[in-house]
Amino acid sequence: MNLKDIAKAAGVSTATVSRVLSGKDNVRADTRKRILEVVDRMNYRPNRAARSLRSRRSSFIGLIVADIQSPFFASLSRGVEDIAQKNDYSVILCNTDENPKKERMYLDMMQGENAAGVVVAPTLRLSKTITRSVADSCATVVIDRRVQGVDVDMVLIDNVTAAHDLTAHMLGHGYTRLAGLFGESSSTGLERRAGFEQALQDAGMPSDEQLVLHLPAREDAAHEAVSRFLELDNPPEAVITSNGMLAAGAFRALRDREISVPEEVAFATFDETPWTAMIRPSVTVVRQPAYALGQTAAEMLFKRIADPERPTRQVVLSSELVIRQSCGNHKE
Amino acid sequence: MNLKDIAKAAGVSTATVSRVLSGKDNVRADTRKRILEVVDRMNYRPNRAARSLRSRRSSFIGLIVADIQSPFFASLSRGVEDIAQKNDYSVILCNTDENPKKERMYLDMMQGENAAGVVVAPTLRLSKTITRSVADSCATVVIDRRVQGVDVDMVLIDNVTAAHDLTAHMLGHGYTRLAGLFGESSSTGLERRAGFEQALQDAGMPSDEQLVLHLPAREDAAHEAVSRFLELDNPPEAVITSNGMLAAGAFRALRDREISVPEEVAFATFDETPWTAMIRPSVTVVRQPAYALGQTAAEMLFKRIADPERPTRQVVLSSELVIRQSCGNHKE
DNA sequence: GATTAAAATGTAATCGTTTTCAAAAAATGT
DNA sequence: ACATTTTTTGAAAACGATTACATTTTAATC
Numbered sequence: 001m002n003l004k005d006i007a008k009a010a011g012v013s014t015a016t017v018s019r020v021l022s023g024k025d026n027v028r029a030d031t032r033k034r035i036l037e038v039v040d041r042m043n044y045r046p047n048r049a050a051r052s053l054r055s056r057r058s059s060f061i062g063l064i065v066a067d068i069q070s071p072f073f074a075s076l077s078r079g080v081e082d083i084a085q086k087n088d089y090s091v092i093l094c095n096t097d098e099n100p101k102k103e104r105m106y107l108d109m110m111q112g113e114n115a116a117g118v119v120v121a122p123t124l125r126l127s128k129t130i131t132r133s134v135a136d137s138c139a140t141v142v143i144d145r146r147v148q149g150v151d152v153d154m155v156l157i158d159n160v161t162a163a164h165d166l167t168a169h170m171l172g173h174g175y176t177r178l179a180g181l182f183g184e185s186s187s188t189g190l191e192r193r194a195g196f197e198q199a200l201q202d203a204g205m206p207s208d209e210q211l212v213l214h215l216p217a218r219e220d221a222a223h224e225a226v227s228r229f230l231e232l233d234n235p236p237e238a239v240i241t242s243n244g245m246l247a248a249g250a251f252r253a254l255r256d257r258e259i260s261v262p263e264e265v266a267f268a269t270f271d272e273t274p275w276t277a278m279i280r281p282s283v284t285v286v287r288q289p290a291y292a293l294g295q296t297a298a299e300m301l302f303k304r305i306a307d308p309e310r311p312t313r314q315v316v317l318s319s320e321l322v323i324r325q326s327c328g329n330h331k332e
Numbered sequence: 333m334n335l336k337d338i339a340k341a342a343g344v345s346t347a348t349v350s351r352v353l354s355g356k357d358n359v360r361a362d363t364r365k366r367i368l369e370v371v372d373r374m375n376y377r378p379n380r381a382a383r384s385l386r387s388r389r390s391s392f393i394g395l396i397v398a399d400i401q402s403p404f405f406a407s408l409s410r411g412v413e414d415i416a417q418k419n420d421y422s423v424i425l426c427n428t429d430e431n432p433k434k435e436r437m438y439l440d441m442m443q444g445e446n447a448a449g450v451v452v453a454p455t456l457r458l459s460k461t462i463t464r465s466v467a468d469s470c471a472t473v474v475i476d477r478r479v480q481g482v483d484v485d486m487v488l489i490d491n492v493t494a495a496h497d498l499t500a501h502m503l504g505h506g507y508t509r510l511a512g513l514f515g516e517s518s519s520t521g522l523e524r525r526a527g528f529e530q531a532l533q534d535a536g537m538p539s540d541e542q543l544v545l546h547l548p549a550r551e552d553a554a555h556e557a558v559s560r561f562l563e564l565d566n567p568p569e570a571v572i573t574s575n576g577m578l579a580a581g582a583f584r585a586l587r588d589r590e591i592s593v594p595e596e597v598a599f600a601t602f603d604e605t606p607w608t609a610m611i612r613p614s615v616t617v618v619r620q621p622a623y624a625l626g627q628t629a630a631e632m633l634f635k636r637i638a639d640p641e642r643p644t645r646q647v648v649l650s651s652e653l654v655i656r657q658s659c660g661n662h663k664e
Numbered sequence: 665g666a667t668t669a670a671a672a673t674g675t676a677a678t679c680g681t682t683t684t685c686a687a688a689a690a691a692t693g694t
Numbered sequence: 695a696c697a698t699t700t701t702t703t704g705a706a707a708a709c710g711a712t713t714a715c716a717t718t719t720t721a722a723t724c
Contacts, residue, residue, distance in 0.1 A: 002709090002710050002711080003710065003711060003712095004710080004711095012673075012674085013673065013674045013675075014674090014675095014710090014711080014712090015673070015674060015675080015676095015712080015713075016672080016673055016674075018711065018712055018713085019672095019673090019712095019713095021711095022711095022712080024712095024713095025671095025672085026670095026671060026672065027671095027672070027673085028671085028672060028673090028720095031672080031673085045440070045443070045444030045445075046444075046710080046711070047385070047444075047445075047446065047709085047710050047711065048444070048445040048446070048711090049381045049382075049384040049385040049390065049445075049446060049709085049710080049711085050381075050385050050679090050709070050710035050711035050712085051710080051711050051712075052381040052679095052711090053379070053381040053382050053385050053678095053679050053680065053681085053709090053710080053711075053712090054678070054679050054710080054711050054712040054713080055679085055711080055712055055713085056679075056712095058381065059445075060392075060424065063425075067410070068400060068406050068409055068410060068413075069403070069406045069407055069410055071401070071403075071606075074400050074401045074406050075401055077400055077425070078399070078400060078401055078427060081400075081425060081426075081427055082427075090424045090426075090441070090445075091424065091425055092392065092422045092423065092424055092425075093395075093409070093413060093423055093424075093425040094413075094422075095410060095413055095414075108377075109422070111377070112377030112378075112380070113377075113380040113391075113422075114379065114380065114381060248606065248610070251610070252610070273606055274403075274580065274605055274606050274607050275606050275607030275610045275611065278580070278583070278584070278607045278610075278611055279607065279610055279611050279612075280611075280612070334679090334680050334681080335680060335681060335682095336680080344703075344704085345703065345704045345705075346680090346681080346682090346704090346705095347682080347683080347703070347704060347705080347706095348702085348703060348704075350681065350682060350683085351682095351702095351703090353681095354681095354682080356682095357701095357702085358700095358701060358702065359702070359703085360690095360701085360702060360703090363702085363703085378680080378681070379679085379680050379681065380681095381679085381680080381681085382679070382680035382681035382682085382709090383680080383681050383682075384681090384709095385679090385680080385681070385682090385709050385710065385711085386680080386681045386682040386683075386708075386709050387681075387682055387683085387709085388682095388709075665724105666723105666724090667722100667723085667724085668721100668722085668723080668724100669720105669721085669722075669723090670719100670720085670721075670722085671718105671719080671720070671721085672717100672718080672719065672720080673716105673717080673718070673719080674715100674716085674717070674718085675714105675715085675716075675717090676713100676714095676715095676716100677712105677713090677714085677715100678711100678712085678713085678714100679710105679711090679712085679713105680709105681708100681709085682707105682708085682709085683706100683707085683708080683709100684705105684706090684707080684708090685704105685705095685706095685707100686703105686704090686705085686706105687702105687703085687704080687705095688701105688702080688703070688704090689700100689701080689702070689703085690699105690700080690701070690702080691698100691699080691700070691701080692697100692698080692699070692700085693696100693697085693698075693699090694695100694696090694697085694698100
C-alpha cells in the first residue's frame with residue numbers, strides 16, 4: 001500500500017496526500033480530514049526510504065560513544081533518545097570502544113547513509129579533518145569531549161574546574177600526597193588532569209609525576225596502578241580517578257589490600273555509578289549531568305538540522321561535587 | 333555523486349556497477365576491478381535510501397528494550413550491536429520504559445520503516461496479535477522475555493530453574509521465611525516467581541502470600557516494600573529480588589534500618605550489577621549471560637532474515653548462580 | 665458580477681538505486 | 695567453422711515518496 005492507493009481512496013492526488021502527511025502547505029480542512037481518515041482506516045504508513053530518497057533528508061541520527069555499558073554513556077544516550085523520539089527521529093547506536101578506527105568507520109557510515117545528524121563523543125585521536133568533513137555533510141554535535149580547532153557545536157562540562165574543585169576539596173582535608181588516574185583516550189582525561197595539577201599548584205603543593213597516570217578506561221588498568229602505588233615506600237594519602245571504570249579498579253585495589261578508606265587512603269572520583277552511593281564508605285564523586293548532556297546535545301542537533309547556517313555554540317553544563325565519606329568528611 | 337557518475341567514469345552501465353557493489357551475479361574480473369578502482373578513487377558511497385527503496389530491504393534492525401540504563405539491557409545491547417556490525421547492519425535503539433504504548437509505537441515504526449528485523453524484549457502486555465503481525469512483516473526475535481502462543485524465535489534463560497536453584501540455595505542455609513520481590517511487567521517476573529514457589533513447595537515450606545510481591549522495576553518500589561516487611565511482627569529471614577533495580581532498593585532498605593546481612597536478613601538477587609560484587613557483604617546473584625543473549629538473538633535474527641521460512645526455534649542459555657556473602661556463605 | 669489575488673489541488677518529473685529482460689560476447693561442443 | 699550454451703553487459707522500468715510548476719477553485723475587492 002502506498003501514497004497512490006491512499007490518494008485514489010480519498011479521491012485526491014498524491015501531492016495532496018503528501019502535503020497532509022508531511023504537515024506542509026495549506027490544505028483545506030475538510031480534505032485534510034478526509035485524507036487522514038483514509039490513512040487511518042487503511043492503517044497506512046509512509047515508506048521512509050522513498051521519503052528520504054526524494055527529500056534528501058533522513059529521519060535518523062547517529063549516536064557515537066565509547067561504550068553503552070558505561071553508566072555515563074547509558075544515561076547520556078537516554079537523553080538523546082528521548083529528545084529524538086519527541087522529534088520523530090530514530091537513533092542509531094554506535095560503540096567505538098575508544099578505537100579510532102571504529103569511530104572513523106561509523107562516522108563515515110553516518111555520512112554515507114545520509115544520517116540527518118550525529119552526536120559524537122570523540123576519542124582524542126579524532127582529527128579535525130574528519131570532524132570538519134563530517135560536520136560539513138551532516139549536522140554534528142560533539143558531546144562530553146572536546147575536539148580542538150574545529151568550529152562545531154559542543155556540549156561539555158567544565159572539567160578543569162570540576163577537577164580543580166574536587167582536588168581542592170581533598171587538599172582541604174589535609175591530604176598532601178595525591179595520586180591521580182586519568183583516562184588516556186579522551187580530552188576529558190587531559191582536562192581533568194589539568195584541573196588537578198592546577199589545584200595542587202594553587203595550594204603550593206608539589207605534584208609527584210610518579211603518582212599521575214593516564215590509563216585506558218579499564219578496571220584492571222586502575223587496579224594494577226593503585227596496587228603499585230600501595231607498594232611504594234611513600235604511598236599516596238589519597239587517590240582520585242577520572243571516570244567510573246578507573247574508580248572501580250582503584251577501589252577494588254584498595255579493598256584487596258584491606259586499606260581503610262578514608263583513614264589510610266582517601267578516595268574520590270568523577271562519575272556517579274550505581275555503587276558509589278551504595279558502598280561503605282560511600283564515595284565522593286563529581287556527578288555529571290549525563291542525561292541532561294544528552295538532551296542538550298540532541299536539542300542542539302535538531303536546531304542545527306533545522307538551520308545549518310546558525311552560528312555554532314558551545315554549551316557548558318555544570319557538574320556537582322557530591323561529598324560523601326570516602327574523602328574523610330563523615331557527614332554523608 | 334551517484335551510480336551514474338561511477339558508471340560513466342568506468343565506461344560501463346549503472347547495472348554493472350550496481351552488480352559489483354552489491355556483490356552479486358557474475359561480472360568479469362577485470363571490469364569488476366576497474367569499477368572498484370573508480371569507486372575507490374572517487375570515494376563513492378551508495379545511497380542507502382535509494383538502495384533500500386528499490387530492493388525493499390533495509391540495513392538496520394531495531395532493538396526494543398525497557399531501558400538501556402539497566403546494566404542488563406546495556407550488555408545485551410552490546411551483544412546485539414557487535415553482531416549487527418559484523419553483518420554490516422546498524423541498530424536502532426528504542427527504550428519503552430515498560431510502557432506498552434511506547435512499545436507498540438516502536439514496533440509499528442519498525443514495521444513501517446521497513447526495518448530488516450527486530451530484537452524485542454517484550455512487556456507482559458504485548459499481545460500475540462501484534463507480535464504475529466510484526467513477525468509477519470519483518471524478521472523478529474524475542475529476547476529475555478517470553479511471549480505466549482506465538483510461533484516466533486526466542487532466546488531466553490531458564491528462569492524457573494534459576495529461581496528455583498537460588499531459592500533452594502537460600503533454604504539450604506536454613507532460612508525458612510522468605511520474601512520475594514518480582515517484576516510485574518515481564519514474563520521473567522512470573523517465571524521467577526514460579527521457580528521460587530516451586531522450591532518452597534519442594535522443601536515442604538509454606539509461602540507467605542504477604543511476602544511475595546510483584547512490583548514495577550523501580551528502586552523506590554522495592555525500598556518501600558522491604559521497609560514494610562521489616563515492620564512486620566515476624567519479618568522475613570531472607571529477601572530475594574527478581575532484577576537489579578529491585579535489588580538496589582531492597583538492599584538500601586536493609587541498610588537504612590541497619591539490618592545486618594546475612595545475620596538478621598539474608599539477601600540474594602537476579603542480575604549481576606556493578607555493585608553486587610563491590611559491596612560488603614557481597615551479594616549472591618544469578619548472573620545472566622546478557623551479552624551472549626544479545627549475540628545469540630542477533631545471530632538468529634540474521635539467519636531468519638536470510639531465510640524467512642526456516643523453522644522457528646527457542647534457545648535457552650544457562651545462567652550461573654554466583655554464591656557470595658549475602659546469603660550466609662562466607663567463603664566468597 | 666467582473667476582476668484579481670490567494671489558496672488549494674493536480675500533473676509529472678525526480679531522487680539514486682536495483683532488477684528484469686534482452687542483446688552481445690565469450691565459451692563450449694561437434 | 696558453425697551452432698549452441700553460458701556468461702557478461704546494457705537499456706529502461708521500477709521502487710514510493712516529494713516538489714516545481716501549472717491549473718483550478720475559492721475569496722476578496724470594487
